[in-house]
Amino acid sequence: MPEDDNRTKRRQRVLKGAAILTGIANSEVKCTVRNMHPGGAELKVPIEARVPDEFLLYVPTDGIGYKAIVRWRREDRIGVEFTGTEPKPHWHYG
Template identity: 75%
Template sequence: MAENESRDKHRQRVLKGAAILTGVNNSEVKCTVRNMHPGGAELKVAPESRVPDHFLLYVPVDGVAYRAEVRWRRNDRVGVKFTGIEPKPKLHYG
């Protein structure tokens, strides 16, 4: 996706701590939500992080987990599309 590409939805800049829940042995990858709109978000992750193509993105301040699908990857950034939401995961401490 080009930086100057027109978006059909404005993404609000945010700075929220979050966790990518992979479902593999209850593992999670810490990340930061950089911008967000109802249909998706841009995440900042550690460059060495392994982010699967589909996962739950738990954002504690929102109190829900977003079902997410990776749309693009660039260095330490990942763009995701939300495909639904779920209640706070029972096994998550946040």
């Protein structure tokens, strides 16, 4: 079932650099936010990236860390639902 069938809110197309912060040894995966709305986003990640089911998505242009849960995966794309926000971790340099 395509992820579009479950979508209740229209996502706005964006192109923002971001980082998936896992908290495991202060690791991060660089990614691009392709579209988003207040409840979630679609991310483009390197195809070889190992992304956990839950993480903090830090978007520097927004200055916000979004708590995210993966809802779907397809090749180099990940759809996430936002469950809250938190400040950028002190260890992250971005």
